[in-house]
Amino acid sequence: MNRIKKFIEEAGWPRILIAVFLVVLFLVAPFVGVPVDAALSDTLVRFGMNGVLVLAMVPMVQSGCGLNFGLPLGIIAGLLGAVTSVELEAKGIPGVFTAMLIATPIAVVLGWGYGLLLNKVKGEEMMIATYVGFSSVAFMCIMWLVLPYSSSNMVWGYAGVGLRTTVSVEEFWQRAISDVAAFNIGDAFYFPTGMFLFFLLLCGVMWIFMRTRTGTAMTTVGSNPDYARASGVNINRMRTLSVILSTWLGALGIIVYEQSFGFIQLYMGPFMMAFPAVAALLIGGASVKKASIVNVIVGTFLFQGILTMTPSVINSMLQTDMSEVIRIIVSNGMILYALTRVTKVRS
Amino acid sequence: MKSSSGGNAVKLFCMRNAVPIVFLLVSSVGIYYSQFTAEYLIQEMLTRLARNSFLVLSLLIPIMAGMGLNFGMVLGAMAGQIGLIFISDWNISGLYGMTLAALIATPLAILFGWMCGVVLNKARGREMVTSYILGFFMNGVYQLAVLYGFGSLVPILNPELVLSRGYGIRNVTNLDNIRGTLDNAIELEIMGIHVPLATFLLIGLFCAFIVWFRRTKLGQDMRATGQDLSVAHSAGIPVMRTRIISIVISTVLAAYGQIIFLQNVGTLNTYNSHEQAGVFAIASLLVGGATVARASILNVFTGVLLFHLMFVVSPMAGKYLVGDAQIGEYFRVFVCYAIISLALVLHAWRRHADKERARAALRGEAGGAA
Numbered sequence: 001m002n003r004i005k006k007f008i009e010e011a012g013w014p015r016i017l018i019a020v021f022l023v024v025l026f027l028v029a030p031f032v033g034v035p036v037d038a039a040l041s042d043t044l045v046r047f048g049m050n051g052v053l054v055l056a057m058v059p060m061v062q063s064g065c066g067l068n069f070g071l072p073l074g075i076i077a078g079l080l081g082a083v084t085s086v087e088l089e090a091k092g093i094p095g096v097f098t099a100m101l102i103a104t105p106i107a108v109v110l111g112w113g114y115g116l117l118l119n120k121v122k123g124e125e126m127m128i129a130t131y132v133g134f135s136s137v138a139f140m141c142i143m144w145l146v147l148p149y150s151s152s153n154m155v156w157g158y159a160g161v162g163l164r165t166t167v168s169v170e171e172f173w174q175r176a177i178s179d180v181a182a183f184n185i186g187d188a189f190y191f192p193t194g195m196f197l198f199f200l201l202l203c204g205v206m207w208i209f210m211r212t213r214t215g216t217a218m219t220t221v222g223s224n225p226d227y228a229r230a231s232g233v234n235i236n237r238m239r240t241l242s243v244i245l246s247t248w249l250g251a252l253g254i255i256v257y258e259q260s261f262g263f264i265q266l267y268m269g270p271f272m273m274a275f276p277a278v279a280a281l282l283i284g285g286a287s288v289k290k291a292s293i294v295n296v297i298v299g300t301f302l303f304q305g306i307l308t309m310t311p312s313v314i315n316s317m318l319q320t321d322m323s324e325v326i327r328i329i330v331s332n333g334m335i336l337y338a339l340t341r342v343t344k345v346r347s
Numbered sequence: 348m349k350s351s352s353g354g355n356a357v358k359l360f361c362m363r364n365a366v367p368i369v370f371l372l373v374s375s376v377g378i379y380y381s382q383f384t385a386e387y388l389i390q391e392m393l394t395r396l397a398r399n400s401f402l403v404l405s406l407l408i409p410i411m412a413g414m415g416l417n418f419g420m421v422l423g424a425m426a427g428q429i430g431l432i433f434i435s436d437w438n439i440s441g442l443y444g445m446t447l448a449a450l451i452a453t454p455l456a457i458l459f460g461w462m463c464g465v466v467l468n469k470a471r472g473r474e475m476v477t478s479y480i481l482g483f484f485m486n487g488v489y490q491l492a493v494l495y496g497f498g499s500l501v502p503i504l505n506p507e508l509v510l511s512r513g514y515g516i517r518n519v520t521n522l523d524n525i526r527g528t529l530d531n532a533i534e535l536e537i538m539g540i541h542v543p544l545a546t547f548l549l550i551g552l553f554c555a556f557i558v559w560f561r562r563t564k565l566g567q568d569m570r571a572t573g574q575d576l577s578v579a580h581s582a583g584i585p586v587m588r589t590r591i592i593s594i595v596i597s598t599v600l601a602a603y604g605q606i607i608f609l610q611n612v613g614t615l616n617t618y619n620s621h622e623q624a625g626v627f628a629i630a631s632l633l634v635g636g637a638t639v640a641r642a643s644i645l646n647v648f649t650g651v652l653l654f655h656l657m658f659v660v661s662p663m664a665g666k667y668l669v670g671d672a673q674i675g676e677y678f679r680v681f682v683c684y685a686i687i688s689l690a691l692v693l694h695a696w697r698r699h700a701d702k703e704r705a706r707a708a709l710r711g712e713a714g715g716a717a
Contacts, residue, residue, distance in 0.1 A: 126476040127691055128688060135684040324490075325490045
């Protein structure tokens with residue numbers, strides 16, 4: 001009994017409720033006529049799509065910069081890479097890696113500046129990160145119109161300038177990573193092996209990195225800055241490094257997302273993308289100050305599972321689509337829970 | 348410090364009001380290029396001043412209590428909208444309708460505000476981001492209620508309001524029954540420009556309320572709480588209660604503000620109107636030269652004026668300047684968010700620098716370089 005109590009206390013009620021909710025959804029699904037194999041396959045694909053974006057939260061949380069609501073900044077770097085690779089007409093796997101290669105220096109520069117900014121505003125990172133994300137997306141809206149891209153696959157047909165709101169990558173690198181060693185079981189079940197391998201590779205690298213000298217120093221900065229300073233760790237450098245890492249992972253994350261989705265979403269597309277990623281990480285058991293790779297994997301699976309299952313199951317049960325509302329309540333409720341919990345522990 | 352005291356005063360004035368001054372310059376360039384007539388602009392500014400000031404004013408009290416910008420004011424806006432949905436359902440028009448909507452909205456706003464206050468008390472030190480997320484969260488709850496509850500659990504009589512499936516309010520609710528009632532309650536035209544006098548009177552009344560409120564015991568308690576939580580606590584001020592009251596007042600006022608806003612606009616976007624209320628109000632206040640910790644009534648009016656001036660002018664200026672209205676459109680969105688980030692960064696920066704200085708002072712002269 002005590003062990004159960006302890007488990008509940010550690011995991012927190014919201015997480016358990018969400019996990020139970022998901023299990024119930026999967027159990028109910030066959031009875032209301034939702035094909036389980038298709039649903040499971042959808043969940044897995046979305047899990048792979050969003051995994052890297054959620055992973056991008058980890059370095060910043062670990063170094064004490066809080067939840068990375070500024071994820072759109074990394075996404076923008078990724079979008080620039082993706083759009084440029086389409087402009088260069090790079091195809092297949094080389095195409096995806098071209099996109100990533102181009103995105104990397106942009107992400108590093110943006111992340112570096114973003115990191116310097118966050119170092120100046122310790123304690124207020126999250127609010128400022130949110131608005132840095134928003135303003136950079138709004139700024140890029142202007143840039144997408146002005147930047148001199150000319151590929152006919154991307155610009156508005158009648159004007160010849162300005163990128164379209166969504167750019168299809170079907171002819172270039174749609175599912176280039178996903179399809180590596182992918183297989184089908186039956187008609188509906190598709191398993192994107194390549195995307196999973198790539199995600200797990202990044203998770204593995206991150207896991208190892210967190211155990212290196214630098215990674216440990218980063219965690220120390222997050223959990224006890226005074227102790228870190230006393231041990232001779234340069235706090236600001238570690239924080240900047242973590243922000244660069246987060247931004248870079250955000251850039252890779254959006255490219256993985258796009259190659260599976262098949263479209264590059266520009267303009268206001270990345271505006272709200274930080275929130276699902278933050279919510280997924282928190283559902284996985286992370287707090288504002290601590291996050292692990294397990295949190296990422298569990299959280300992404302639970303959150304994306306709910307996103308996939310609720311529309312189909314609730315639709316068949318109630319004949320209405322409440323999924324959007326449920327998504328808003330679950331994801332923001334989770335963030336709210338995490339934000340109010342931290343101070344409780346502290347005081 | 349060598350310059351004369353007059354020069355210093357000018358410098359200080361410019362530093363304190365950097366944001367409004369920059370805005371004024373950008374807008375004047377915009378006005379020049381947009382080719383609007385002065386008459387049009389004055390009319391537009393008067394309308395927008397009447398429309399938005401109340402919402403922005405509702406932000407003042409939490410700032411006084413040291414809780415930063417109350418992003419949770421969207422909760423109040425939601426309460427106001429629920430009131431409006433009911434009066435359009437019962438088809439009560441004119442000033443009576445508005446008053447009734449306000450009466451319905453009040454208890455709801457008190458409830459929301461109390462809830463918001465309790466949550467924010469649990470998240471001390473990160474009130475802004477928490478109230479921001481709370482706004483999103485309650486947006487979900489609001490949608491759940493209005494999209495699924497209204498017409499099924501809550502009886503709605505007028506079928507025109509309800510979606511064709513039988514429950515849930517339509518995306519757009521027409522507010523013809525109260526459109527402009529307050530603005531036109533007292534007719535006044537000066538040189539062909541319509542002045543919404545009654546609305547301005549109400550706003551003036553409210554400003555007087557704020558000035559009076561600052562002098563009351565409660566107002567003083569709030570300022571003390573805003574200065575230093577622990578000092579206020581040891582002085583015997585019920586800190587947590589004071590903070591909750593400040594948020595409740597702000598939420599209720601935001602509800603009234605949203606009702607005034609929507610009676611001017613005339614249509615209610617059931618699922619969007621409240622979302623913009625918060626962002627625009629906060630951006631306006633900051634443009635007026637307010638900071639996260641200090642805001643005055645003057646900031647409100649300057650802010651609304653400057654922000655909306657840019658808002659009106661930028662699409663046309665963008666069109667004539669670069670031949671693309673879309674760029675002007677995006678530009679104003681960008682400015683809206685950039686100004687909020689800038690204000691937040693400046694505030695955090697200053698606070699950080701103060702903290703460093705305090706620590707350096709503790710260490711004495713030798714450690715000052717850290």
